[in-house]
Amino acid sequence: MSIIKAKDVTFEYIRRDEEGNVEGITTAVDKVSLDIKQGDFIAILGHNGSGKSTLAKHMNAILYPTEGTLWVDGKDTKDEKELWNIRQSAGMVFQNPDNQIIGQVVEEDVGFGPENMGIPTKEIWERVTESLKAVDMYEYRKHSPNKLSGGQKQRVSIAGVLAMHPKCIILDEPTAMLDPDGRKDVIRAARALNDVEKVTIILITHYMEETIYADRIFVMEEGSVVMEGTPREIFSRVEELKKRRLDVPQVTLLAHELKKRGMDLPDGILTKEELIEALGL
Amino acid sequence: MLRDITIGQYYQTESVIHKLDPRVKIGGTLIYIISLFLFENVWGYLLAALFLGLVIKLSHVPFRFMVRGMRAILFLLLLTLVFNLFLTPGEALITFWKLKITKEGIIMAVRMALRLSFLIIGSSIMTLTTTPNNLTDGMEKMMGPLKIFKVPVHEVAMMMSIALRFIPILMEETDKIMKAQIARGADFESGGLIKRAKSLVPLLVPLFISAFRRANDLAMAMEARCYRGGEGRTKMKPLVYKRRDYLSYLVIVGYLAGKIVLGIYL
Numbered sequence: 437m438s439i440i441k442a443k444d445v446t447f448e449y450i451r452r453d454e455e456g457n458v459e460g461i462t463t464a465v466d467k468v469s470l471d472i473k474q475g476d477f478i479a480i481l482g483h484n485g486s487g488k489s490t491l492a493k494h495m496n497a498i499l500y501p502t503e504g505t506l507w508v509d510g511k512d513t514k515d516e517k518e519l520w521n522i523r524q525s526a527g528m529v530f531q532n533p534d535n536q537i538i539g540q541v542v543e544e545d546v547g548f549g550p551e552n553m554g555i556p557t558k559e560i561w562e563r564v565t566e567s568l569k570a571v572d573m574y575e576y577r578k579h580s581p582n583k584l585s586g587g588q589k590q591r592v593s594i595a596g597v598l599a600m601h602p603k604c605i606i607l608d609e610p611t612a613m614l615d616p617d618g619r620k621d622v623i624r625a626a627r628a629l630n631d632v633e634k635v636t637i638i639l640i641t642h643y644m645e646e647t648i649y650a651d652r653i654f655v656m657e658e659g660s661v662v663m664e665g666t667p668r669e670i671f672s673r674v675e676e677l678k679k680r681r682l683d684v685p686q687v688t689l690l691a692h693e694l695k696k697r698g699m700d701l702p703d704g705i706l707t708k709e710e711l712i713e714a715l716g717l
Numbered sequence: 718m719l720r721d722i723t724i725g726q727y728y729q730t731e732s733v734i735h736k737l738d739p740r741v742k743i744g745g746t747l748i749y750i751i752s753l754f755l756f757e758n759v760w761g762y763l764l765a766a767l768f769l770g771l772v773i774k775l776s777h778v779p780f781r782f783m784v785r786g787m788r789a790i791l792f793l794l795l796l797t798l799v800f801n802l803f804l805t806p807g808e809a810l811i812t813f814w815k816l817k818i819t820k821e822g823i824i825m826a827v828r829m830a831l832r833l834s835f836l837i838i839g840s841s842i843m844t845l846t847t848t849p850n851n852l853t854d855g856m857e858k859m860m861g862p863l864k865i866f867k868v869p870v871h872e873v874a875m876m877m878s879i880a881l882r883f884i885p886i887l888m889e890e891t892d893k894i895m896k897a898q899i900a901r902g903a904d905f906e907s908g909g910l911i912k913r914a915k916s917l918v919p920l921l922v923p924l925f926i927s928a929f930r931r932a933n934d935l936a937m938a939m940e941a942r943c944y945r946g947g948e949g950r951t952k953m954k955p956l957v958y959k960r961r962d963y964l965s966y967l968v969i970v971g972y973l974a975g976k977i978v979l980g981i982y983l
Binding site: 520 | 943944945951
């Protein structure tokens with residue numbers, strides 16, 4: 437079953453001067469078609485300005501395609517009647533942890549989504565407990581978000597979305613403002629949700645090493661999807677990635693260089709363990 | 718650390734007063750303030766002081782915290798004292814130069830001072846024992862009926878709680894911008910009032926820009942989490958009156974009745 441399906445989605449930002457005349461049009465997303473299956477872990481990779489965040493905002497009906505159609509769980513995002521259903525089934529976590537936490541206590545923030553949906557009080561508490569446990573933040577439930585680290589705040593944000601029981605969570609560069617430890621924790625939480633709760637995860641990022649556990653990777657450049665495939669398929673094309681100025685995980689790069697120098701190694705090695713095994717050490 | 722500042726003056730401890738419904742505390746404070754201005758005889762003041770003392774005792778908040786609130790109005794208090802002392806006409810007790818202190822003046826001054834102190838201490842008990850969040854919730858619920866007159870009660874309450882959440886963040890940001898400007902040679906400390914006010918411009922402009930950006934992000938995040946105003950919203954922590962809240966209402970009404978009885982018959 438496909439949870440998110442895009443057909444020729446195009447989005448144009450129209451720049452206007454002070455009198456409101458059109459100065460220029462920037463095409464942020466250019467005829468993107470993709471099909472994301474329920475339960476998958478998807479990564480969308482790309483540089484700043486590649487259109488990946490704009491595409492992500494379409495999946496939550498914050499933006500609508502200028503042309504083309506995007507369906508979330510079979511519902512057209514342009515259909516205003518379905519707006520709140522779409523936002524409930526496709527939750528979104530943003531980049532800046534400070535700017536998306538509304539509550540003054542962790543548990544209140546997680547309860548914000550369910551409150552908006554009109555869930556009965558007793559069930560809100562069940563959902564909050566369950567979501568905070570799923571991201572391993574339950575012991576912080578009484579804390580003020582201001583006193584948490586960046587990674588902890590992002591996990592609270594994920595819990596806040598999770599409490600709405602979405603089918604799919606879109607993480608729009610959730611780790612861009614975090615330190616390496618915080619990044620690991622957030623990615624671990626996202627993977628656990630995908631494994632245990634079977635929530636579809638769409639991770640938008642420009643960190644290569646975060647994408648190696650994905651089921652599928654889409655690489656975006658100038659508004660279009662330019663590469664698509666499993667991490668192994670994508671990372672075996674080291675030269676192409678380099679040409680697009682994208683970093684390759686260090687281990688993959690090492691294996692690639694070794695292979696170029698004549699060692700017998702398979703393509704697309706993603707982890708240290710795989711390399712050690714392939715080298716027969 | 719700037720992140721540790723508490724908004725308002727909430728004092729964290731366990732007590733009956735802390736556990737009360739915020740509506741009881743807001744209502745009780747209002748009734749108490751009104752009662753202070755109802756009747757004026759010695760017994761009335763005694764009762765008011767007794768009631769206040771009882772609540773302070775129950776609240777487990779150290780008395781010096783309440784007095785701290787008094788410091789802010791010390792000037793106002795002195796001013797009222799002086800004016801009442803010298804400007805009340807009546808039987809002169811002490812006269813020097815053109816000023817005279819009258820017997821009525823002394824009584825009036827003491828009365829006003831007592832009233833003001835009781836008023837400040839009474840309302841600071843409310844803010845000391847209720848979290849800002851709870852206060853907002855209580856006010857939202859109490860103002861509920863105003864919705865009929867199209868007063869955006871929920872929206873105002875939401876704005877208040879968002880403001881409370883962002884004050885520490887913006888304080889920290891101010892600090893950051895200030896340091897960045899100082900590093901580039903900005904001077905916030907020397908010069909007269911006007912020069913100092915002018916030097917705040919390079920601080921305020923980036924702060925405002927960032928605040929607007931944050932507001933934009935937050936609005937998007939709220940919409941993404943299905944926020945669509947107060948309509949059809951449920952509460953995670955609904956305000957429900959418990960037995961102790963009804964009892965407190967009884968005590969407050971009892972106090973008011975006592976005050977009226979004392980006022981009429983004594």
